[in-house]
Amino acid sequence: MTTSIAIERVETSKITAVDFDNLPFGSVYSDHMLTCDFVNGKWQAPKIEPFAPISLAPSAKIFHYGQSIFEGMKAYKDADNNIMLFRPLDNCKRLNKSAQRLVIPEIPEEIFMDGLKALLEVDSDWIPTNDGSSLYIRPFMFASGNGFHASPADAYKFIICTAPSGAYFGGKxxxxxxxxxxxxxxxxxxxxxxxxxxxxxxxxxxxxxxxxxxxxxxxxxxxxxxxxxxxxxxxxxxxxxxxxxxxxxxxxxxxxxxxxxxxxxxxxxxxxxxxxxxxxxxxxxxxxxxxxxxxxxxxxxxxxxxxxxxxxxxxxxxxxxxxxxxxxxxxxxxxxxxxxxxxxxxxxxxx
Amino acid sequence: MTTSIAIERVETSKITAVDFDNLPFGSVYSDHMLTCDFVNGKWQAPKIEPFAPISLAPSAKIFHYGQSIFEGMKAYKDADNNIMLFRPLDNCKRLNKSAQRLVIPEIPEEIFMDGLKALLEVDSDWIPTNDGSSLYIRPFMFASGNGFHASPADAYKFIICTAPSGAYFGGKxxxxxxxxxxxxxxxxxxxxxxxxxxxxxxxxxxxxxxxxxxxxxxxxxxxxxxxxxxxxxxxxxxxxxxxxxxxxxxxxxxxxxxxxxxxxxxxxxxxxxxxxxxxxxxxxxxxxxxxxxxxxxxxxxxxxxxxxxxxxxxxxxxxxxxxxxxxxxxxxxxxxxxxxxxxxxxxxxxx
CATH class of the missing domain: 3.20.10.10 (D-amino Acid Aminotransferase, subunit A, domain 2)
Known part of the structure; x- marks a missing residue:
């Protein structure tokens, strides 16, 4: 099954402003992100939209009760412009293992995998090709539902952002x-x-x-x-x-x-x-x-x-x-x- | 010292829609909130503004690294319309103890106390007088600075919201x-x-x-x-x-x-x-x-x-x-x- 994903593209890409030879780690963000909302007891249709601020009520439980989980992944591009991931299903499975422990609804594997692939295709120009660099991928989920009572939220957001990145640590x-x-x-x-x-x-x-x-x-x-x-x-x-x-x-x-x-x-x-x-x-x-x-x-x-x-x-x-x-x-x-x-x-x- | 606090009032209060005889706990929010930003290494001027969504980049560290703390307090109104707090300085001190452990900059006592009092004056009509009810107060602080690297953020938000509330638990x-x-x-x-x-x-x-x-x-x-x-x-x-x-x-x-x-x-x-x-x-x-x-x-x-x-x-x-x-x-x-x-x-x- 392939998930249908609506795509809203940026009007102007930010990519020309990026120096791919001097990339910090996880601090420059690609043009788009994948978003998917859990409301009314189910995950809604995922979509790709411009990387832009999220709007949340001050009562959203993410601000109060730490109900949030994430994953870290990387995408690479080889000399023939093939885009590659490394054991991505393992990240999806681990995200859902974290979700279970934090009482966050599990993200369906199709939304995770199809959404990720669609996002990488839309932002494929953002995948660095320099040695040691990669496109760092950050899938995350958090409680967007509201309330000042310490209990699981009734709404969540699943988002994947990406960041072209250089090496994480310099030296020993x-x-x-x-x-x-x-x-x-x-x-x-x-x-x-x-x-x-x-x-x-x-x-x-x-x-x-x-x-x-x-x-x-x-x-x-x-x-x-x-x-x-x-x-x-x-x-x-x-x-x-x-x-x-x-x-x-x-x-x-x-x-x-x-x-x-x-x-x-x-x-x-x-x-x-x-x-x-x-x-x-x-x-x-x-x-x-x-x-x-x-x-x-x-x-x-x-x-x-x-x-x-x-x-x-x-x-x-x-x-x-x-x-x-x-x-x-x-x-x-x-x-x-x-x-x-x-x-x-x-x-x-x-x- | 009294902190100067700019006040932006709501155009129309939501209070007429609230049934003070049937208040849930922490789910109905008062008209205003106190906000204060920590940027460029210091806390900026606090202000009172309408309770409204907060806008944050998807890369804000609150979504990824759980850098958030909160307090819970209550305000009461007596028969003579006096507004009362209970040991509020202890909450401020504990918030700052939490802040130290989570590497969040401590909030100055004046901002906390003067901001809280000003907020309660602006929203004094929201303090319930029914027996067992109170105005629940939620001060909280979180990492608003950005980055996909697990380290303390460079920007934070301190917010106080309030919620007129009935009893927390029903029964034993x-x-x-x-x-x-x-x-x-x-x-x-x-x-x-x-x-x-x-x-x-x-x-x-x-x-x-x-x-x-x-x-x-x-x-x-x-x-x-x-x-x-x-x-x-x-x-x-x-x-x-x-x-x-x-x-x-x-x-x-x-x-x-x-x-x-x-x-x-x-x-x-x-x-x-x-x-x-x-x-x-x-x-x-x-x-x-x-x-x-x-x-x-x-x-x-x-x-x-x-x-x-x-x-x-x-x-x-x-x-x-x-x-x-x-x-x-x-x-x-x-x-x-x-x-x-x-x-x-x-x-x-x-x-």
């Missing part, structure tokens, strides 16, 4: 292993891409930045003995030649880059382990030299190498390797994403 | 002691009135409703052995003649109704204890008959009596008392709020 980051604050509770919403999970990270991250770090490594909220996520990314630790990442849980996001890295690593002879990682083990490995690499993994940065970490009063530097897994795996995954390599997994989806 | 509620889900993490944002804390409660509450309960009693996320909050309220438990409530922490909101109840109870010869309350103790007390009352406490409902609770597969009914603390304390606190009794504490603030 220094991270601080968190000893006091926490990102997620057992039985909480940590596994969902809920808006509130991100705002909750800002203050501890700010404190880490004041101490000279870039990001926080989140630990469990009860003992702070186990490593869970890196900033807004999943975390990988390489001890000797084994690549280790924490298992997903109700506190840890089931990252699409995370699981793609695990698959590619396994298929290329890198030993992987999915298990709890203790802080003590990482500190010990840093001391005895067996800790070779740490990196974050997520859609925005793909892989974000970590240069060193702080733990209590100590700081540890990671070695500079000639061929780090981070570089090897990042190349493999981005080559698949950008159609520079075979895709044995069927992850690449042409629009 | 049945609650379920939560065994799986959790509201807050150690080192998280549970003590703040952050939007995301509320959306996270919707799904577990929905499951409880499906089982025939009205609300969830939150327990600690690690052991589920200690009672923390009741729905979106603080919780009180009466065992024999002692009134017990959990201590505030980084997981538990420092409720203004909670601390007012503690003070009034102590001054009226009711023994109080502020200490951890174990689930086992409450279940045991229900079984041996020493559990006399349980109630939620918060601005919206003031005191919300609990008729019974579920724990695992068991259900417990609470006794029906002739003079429950809930009724006595609710009358004492609302009499102070509505100027029907002396206020030895200086909690009542005339506008």
């Amino acid at each position: 980051v220094k991270v601080l292993i968190e000893e006091k604050y926490a990102r997620a509770a057992n039985g909480g919403v940590g596994y969902a891409k809920a808006g509130g999970n991100y705002a909750a990270q800002f203050y501890p991250t700010q404190l880490a930045i004041e101490k000279g770090f870039n990001q926080v490594i989140w630990t469990d909220d009860n003992t702070h003995q186990f490593i869970e996520e890196a900033g807004a990314m999943n975390i990988f630790v390489r001890i000797n030649d084994t690549l280790i990442t924490s298992p997903t849980s109700d506190r840890i996001l089931d990252g699409i880059t995370r699981k793609s890295i695990l698959q590619i690593a396994e298929d290329n002879g890198i030993e992987t382990e999915v298990r709890k990682i203790s802080v003590g083990e990482v500190v010990e490995a840093a001391k005895n030299g067996s800790l070779k690499e740490m990196f974050g993994a997520g859609t925005a940065a793909v892989i974000s190498p970590i240069a060193g970490f702080g733990h209590k009063e100590d700081e540890f530097e990671l070695p500079v390797l000639e061929k780090p897994y981070a570089t090897i795996l990042k190349k493999m995954i981005t080559d698949i994403q950008t159609n520079k390599a075979e895709d044995p997994y069927g992850w690449r989806v042409f629009v | 509620v049945k609650v379920l002691i939560e065994e799986k889900y959790a509201r807050a993490a150690n080192g998280g944002v549970g003590y703040a009135k952050a939007g995301g804390n509320y959306a996270a409660q919707f799904y577990p509450t929905q499951l409880a409703i499906e089982k025939g309960f009205n609300q969830v009693i939150w327990t600690d996320d690690n052991t589920h052995q200690f009672i923390e909050e009741a729905g979106a309220m603080n919780i009180f438990v009466r065992i024999n003649d002692t009134l017990i409530t959990s201590p505030t922490s980084d997981r538990i909101l420092d409720g203004i109704t909670r601390k007012s109840i503690l003070q009034i109870a102590e001054d009226n010869g009711i023994e109080t204890e502020v200490r951890k309350i174990s689930v086992g103790e409450v279940v045991e007390a229900a079984k041996n008959g020493s559990l006399k009352e349980m109630f939620g406490a918060g601005t919206a409902a003031v005191i919300s009596p609990i008729a019974g609770f579920g724990h695992k597969e068991d259900e417990f009914e609470l006794p029906v008392l002739e003079k429950p603390y809930a009724t006595i304390l609710k009358k004492m606190i609302t009499d102070i709020q509505t100027n029907k009794a002396e206020d030895p504490y200086g909690w009542r603030v005339f506008v």
Whole structure:
């Protein structure tokens, strides 16, 4: 089934004002957006319209009760102008998993996929072709229904915006292993891409930045003995030649880059382990030299190498390797994403 | 210092369409709102304008990262048309405590207090005088700045809206002691009135409703052995003649109704204890008959009596008392709020 989508085009494109050689991340917005309203108990017809302000009553529940979720995706264009997505159905499925936890009505897969493809066709000129750049895609849903009572809203908006973007992080980051604050509770919403999970990270991250770090490594909220996520990314630790990442849980996001890295690593002879990682083990490995690499993994940065970490009063530097897994795996995954390599997994989806 | 506040009045008031004898809670909005923008690193001049939709770019961070906080307050009018607030400075202070945790710039006390008073004067006709009704006041702040990167915004809005409201809950509620889900993490944002804390409660509450309960009693996320909050309220438990409530922490909101109840109870010869309350103790007390009352406490409902609770597969009914603390304390606190009794504490603030 193909969803019928009305298209209202901009009168004048903003694209000529954009410097594609100097793109920031997620700060320049393409001409159009896809919008779809949930009212009267059902999703209405999606439409493509100019990227423009949204009008909401001050009583809309998004302003009061944090009922919002999002996804992050990227579109690429190859040398032949083919437009490609990476495992987009996984984003749709995860958005709906988040929706369930936040009591937001699930978006039908056809509206998500057909709407996204139609939007990319309308704004195909906005997909950067420069190396390292991509069109960042932001699907999101939020409570537009009204009321000053803490209960699910009766109306929602699903929107997809896009932003031609350069790389997310510049260079290696220094991270601080968190000893006091926490990102997620057992039985909480940590596994969902809920808006509130991100705002909750800002203050501890700010404190880490004041101490000279870039990001926080989140630990469990009860003992702070186990490593869970890196900033807004999943975390990988390489001890000797084994690549280790924490298992997903109700506190840890089931990252699409995370699981793609695990698959590619396994298929290329890198030993992987999915298990709890203790802080003590990482500190010990840093001391005895067996800790070779740490990196974050997520859609925005793909892989974000970590240069060193702080733990209590100590700081540890990671070695500079000639061929780090981070570089090897990042190349493999981005080559698949950008159609520079075979895709044995069927992850690449042409629009 | 008095803040100068520009006032733009509605052309036609909506008040004639409002049935003050049948007010829902928080669903009918007064004619005006106070707004104040934080841009270029500072709060601009506040103004009063008609209650009307807010226009925000789809890239505004409120839609993506849950950077939002709020307060709940009430205004009352006595027989002589005096307008009264209850401990309003405490709400301002708590809003700024929430702001700090969510990395939202604090709102100056003068803007909050002078803005609120000016708004109540402009919309004084909207303050209900019927018994049990009040003008519910909703101050809130959120990220209006833009960007698809998880970091604090560079612009915020502070708004106060009001809604003439009837009682929040009708009758006694049945609650379920939560065994799986959790509201807050150690080192998280549970003590703040952050939007995301509320959306996270919707799904577990929905499951409880499906089982025939009205609300969830939150327990600690690690052991589920200690009672923390009741729905979106603080919780009180009466065992024999002692009134017990959990201590505030980084997981538990420092409720203004909670601390007012503690003070009034102590001054009226009711023994109080502020200490951890174990689930086992409450279940045991229900079984041996020493559990006399349980109630939620918060601005919206003031005191919300609990008729019974579920724990695992068991259900417990609470006794029906002739003079429950809930009724006595609710009358004492609302009499102070509505100027029907002396206020030895200086909690009542005339506008």
